[in-house]
Amino acid sequence: MKLTINREQLLRPLSIVSAVVERRQTLPILSNVHLLVKDRTLFFTATDLEVEVTASTHLTEAVGNVDITVPARKLVDICKAAPQDCQISFDLTDEKVIVRAGRARFTLASMDAAEYPQLAVGDGNLELMVANKEIRALLNQTHFAMAQQDVRYYLNGLLFDLESGKLTIVGTEGHRLALATLPVDFVGEQRCLIIPRKTVLEMIRILDDSENPVKLSFGTDHFIFDVNDVVFRSKVIDGKFPEYQRVIPSNLANTMYCDRRELKDVVARVSILANEKYRAVRFNITNGQLSIAANNQENEEAVEELEVSYEGEPLEIGFNASYFVDVLNAIETDRVIIEFGDSNSSCLIYGYEGDTSRYVIMPMRL
Known part of the structure; x- marks a missing residue:
């Protein structure tokens, strides 16, 4: 077996699939990437038994039987270190793979490709076509609210709620919630899947801001996305994901309108002197004026004011500064609307015009 391919043609798909390979594996073969040639197409596959990614590239010349596994990270490092536009060749001999890049030669250990595990997926797919930039935008608007290594395992991912006419993506870790909705050309039964955190972050990495189509497949126990040869x-x-519709407050009595970037900058500046553990900032809102303050255990204090439009009763309420900055970074409109109840109620944040995302942040005790 011999395979020769250009460095640049090899590096892109290899980098995509190797990202799912964990540094510590229960099975040694999971540290490898599977290379398979079929019908002049080279397929790269990697898995951690929870996710599996396959990327492909077309070969200009026919090659013989290629079905091998090689250490993923070592092969990526070899390709990155190789001279640009050089040819990289693979030879399989006696359970070893000899990789040649320019004048360099590397002998890597291989494992039987027949032993490489495949991720089993069930039936019952519902398929949906959306643009790269549309699904990527929804993920960027919501992924930061996912939990990370929470004992409530169902929070360690995003909810994809597909129903006739729309796809809703929701993330929450219990103290904040992010929701974004996309109108879609779909008619059928509702299906809700909780997509793991790792999958969400890989989707954001792979997707781009183009109009190229992405096929999303919603199975009963699995999720597939197919885009750009990946x-x-x-x-x-x-x-069971929390009933997010019940978390979103309605009919709040107090409403504030302000410049998104200005508010974000003020919160970020004031939070410099916030308590490092709790990151609390205090909002004091009156008609036309918002005062944001923070203090810490050293009795240091920061205060800054900005002009806002406000309809409602004077209000003093505390929030986690990091949560607010995350939300204001996710919103794309120039102005934002923030609705408040009282000092013990969650607030609702959304863009001023044409924004389909909604954000809920729970208050902190002052």
Whole structure:
């Protein structure tokens, strides 16, 4: 077996699939990437048994039987270190793979490709076509609210709620919630899947801001997205996501309108002197004026004021500064609307015009 391919043609798909390979594996073969040639197409596959990604590239010349596994990270490092535009060749001999790049030669250990595990996926797919930039925008608007290594495992991902006419993506870790909705050309039964955090972050990395189509497949126990010669398969989190519709407050009595960037900058500046553990800032709102303050255990204090439009009763309420900055970074409109109840109620944040995302932040005790 011999395979020769250009460095640049090899590096892109290899980098995509190797990202799912964990540094510590229970099975040694999971540290490898599977290379398979079929019909003049070279397929790269990597898995951690929870997610599986396959990327492909077309070969200009026919080659013989290629079905090998090689250490993923070592092969990526070899390709990155190789001279630009050089040819990289692979030779398989006696359970070793000899990789040649320019004048360099590397002998890598291989493992039997027949032993490489495949991610089992069930039936019952519902398919949906959306543009790269549309699904990427929804993920960027919501992914920061996911939990990370929470014992409530169903929060360690995003909810994809597909129903006739729309796709809603929701993330929450219990103290904040992010929701974004996309109108879609879909008619059928509702299906809700909790997509794991790792899959979400890989989707954001792979997707771009183009109009190129992405095929999303919603199975009963799995999720697949297919884009730009990359197929990503993932198990889903088996659990019950919170009823997010009940979390979003309505009929709030107090409403503030302000410049998004100005508010974000003020919160970020004031939070410099906030308590490092709790990151609390205090909002004091009156008609036309918002005062934001923070203090810490050293009795240091920061205060800054900005002009706003406000309809409602004077209000003093505390929030986690980092949560507010995350939300204001996710919103794309120049102005934002923030609705408040009282000092013990969650607030609702959204863009001023044409924004389909909604954000809920719980208050902190002052």
